[in-house]
Amino acid sequence: MAERTGARALRRGGGAWLLAALASLLAGPCPAPAQGTVSVLPVQGLRFGVLSSGIPTVISPLDAGRRAVVELVGSGQVSVTFELPAALRAGSGSRSLPLRFGPADGRVTFPHSGRVLVFDPSLPVSFAIPPGSGGATVYLGGSAEPGPRQAPGAYDAGITVTVVVSNSAT
Amino acid sequence: MKKLALSLAALAVAALPAVSHAQTASATVTASATVQASLTATTTHQLKFGTLAMGASSTLASSGGSQAALSGLATAGLGQVQVSHNSNVTVTATVPAVLTNAVSGNTLGFAANCATASSSGGTGTSVTCASFSFNAATPGTSQSTYVLVGGTVTGSAAAGVGTFTGDIDFTFTASN
Numbered sequence: 252m253a254e255r256t257g258a259r260a261l262r263r264g265g266g267a268w269l270l271a272a273l274a275s276l277l278a279g280p281c282p283a284p285a286q287g288t289v290s291v292l293p294v295q296g297l298r299f300g301v302l303s304s305g306i307p308t309v310i311s312p313l314d315a316g317r318r319a320v321v322e323l324v325g326s327g328q329v330s331v332t333f334e335l336p337a338a339l340r341a342g343s344g345s346r347s348l349p350l351r352f353g354p355a356d357g358r359v360t361f362p363h364s365g366r367v368l369v370f371d372p373s374l375p376v377s378f379a380i381p382p383g384s385g386g387a388t389v390y391l392g393g394s395a396e397p398g399p400r401q402a403p404g405a406y407d408a409g410i411t412v413t414v415v416v417s418n419s420a421t
Numbered sequence: 422m423k424k425l426a427l428s429l430a431a432l433a434v435a436a437l438p439a440v441s442h443a444q445t446a447s448a449t450v451t452a453s454a455t456v457q458a459s460l461t462a463t464t465t466h467q468l469k470f471g472t473l474a475m476g477a478s479s480t481l482a483s484s485g486g487s488q489a490a491l492s493g494l495a496t497a498g499l500g501q502v503q504v505s506h507n508s509n510v511t512v513t514a515t516v517p518a519v520l521t522n523a524v525s526g527n528t529l530g531f532a533a534n535c536a537t538a539s540s541s542g543g544t545g546t547s548v549t550c551a552s553f554s555f556n557a558a559t560p561g562t563s564q565s566t567y568v569l570v571g572g573t574v575t576g577s578a579a580a581g582v583g584t585f586t587g588d589i590d591f592t593f594t595a596s597n
Contacts, residue, residue: 291448299454304507304561308454319450327444339454342597346560348454395454402560403458403508404597413447 287327287416289380294320297393297410299339302348305399312358312392319391319410326382327416331389332375333357334413339395339406348406349396356392361385458508458595459563464500465541468533468570468589471497476578483571484536484545491542491569500570500589501541504555507563508595511554520574520585529585530575538567545569550589560597 297319299308310317323329338347357372362385370376372391380387389412469492470479481489483499492498504510514535519528536545537555555566570589 288444289446291446293448293450296450297452299452301455301457303457304459319452321448321450336452339452348456350452391450393452397454397456398561400507400559400561401456402597403456403595404560405453405455407451407453409449410452411447411449413445416444416446 287325287329287380289323289325289327289329289386289414289416291412291414292322292324293412294322297391299395302395302397302401304397304401304403307394307396309394310392312356312390314392321389321391321412322386323380323389323414324386325416326380326384326386328377328379329387330375330377330415330417331359332413332415333372333391334411335373335393336408336410339408341402341404341406346402346404346406348401349398350408351394351396352391353394358390358392360388360390362388458597459506460508460510460593460595461505462591462593463503463505465503465567466491466499466501468492468500468572469497470572470574473574473576475582476576478574478576480573481571483534483569484547488536488545488569489571499542502568502570502591503541504566504568504593505563506566506593506595507557507561508597509554509556509560510566511552511594511596512568513552513592513594514550515590516550517587517589520587522580522583522585524583525581527577527580527583527585529577529580531572531587533570533572533589535571536569538569541567542569543567554596 297310298317299310300317302308312318335352336350338349340347352372354371355369357370357376359368359370359378364384368378470481473479481497481499490498491501516533517531520531521528533550535550535553536547538545558564568591
């Protein structure tokens with residue numbers, strides 16, 4: 252029994268098992284459980300249409316014709332963040348038309364379950380998209396507030412939607 | 422010894438950090454709006470050559486040193502269109518080549534001259550009637566520009582007597 256102590260013990264029985272275990276742990280990244288993947292598909296922009304100077308216009312996230320729509324296809328635990336512009340720009344960017352987004356201007360629907368999630372688009376929103384659930388649809392409303400001396404013309408700005416899909420394994 | 426091996430393995434596992442996996446995707450949608458222009462046009466004065474001798478010609482200048490005054494109820498003078506706008510404006514006009522006597526059907530030759538002014542009946546800046554433009558000093562701020570209309574009527578004794586008229590049609594379009 253005394254011979255199975257020290258370095259010799261590692262060459263036999265439990266020692267070999269220990270080395271194999273350490274090697275497998277250190278050899279590479281730990282295999283994760285099924286990794287969630289989500290594709291982000293822009294479907295429709297936020298369309299304020301024709302505005303008159305001095306008259307604000309509000310688009311509800313329920314307004315099918317004018318709200319912004321983004322489809323999330325896939326599954327996983329996601330965190331959605333909007334980069335919301337403070338204003339639309341015209342021409343070379345010297346003219347601006349202020350925008351405002353309220354705490355209920357964000358909305359997520361889950362087609363299979365019918366669940367609806369209302370959120371503040373100025374803050375990240377997190378939710379799970381179960382596998383096989385058909386993804387999720389994110390809607391965005393907002394307000395455009397042209398000033399009384401708003402210069403006529405076409406204004407626009409980009410709204411970037413970033414989705415982080417996170418899974419954790421040890 | 423078996424206990425030692427298991428302890429080492431447990432230690433090794435505990436020493437490894439949790440491995441997290443994250444996927445990031447993004448897309449951009451466009452927010453858009455069009456602010457409509459405010460644009461109105463009102464004829465404030467008609468172009469009137471007044472009473473001419475048979476066969477006599479007459480010219481009313483809308484700009485320059487001999488710029489005529491605006492017409493009155495019973496006096497000859499320039500025509501004028503007041504345009505209220507908050508954006509740049511392009512203009513086209515259809516000018517008749519003749520003035521016509523509606524009773525006899527006889528005609529007199531006609532040509533128009535146009536100008537823009539910043540005040541009613543003010544100093545005109547000559548433009549080509551068929552196509553011209555003027556700008557908003559401050560886009561978004563409503564302002565008035567005045568289109569002055571003069572012309573030349575070419576007399577013809579053969580045309581006889583009577584009232585000769587014609588329409589000049591202006592089309593104003595807001596632009597940016």
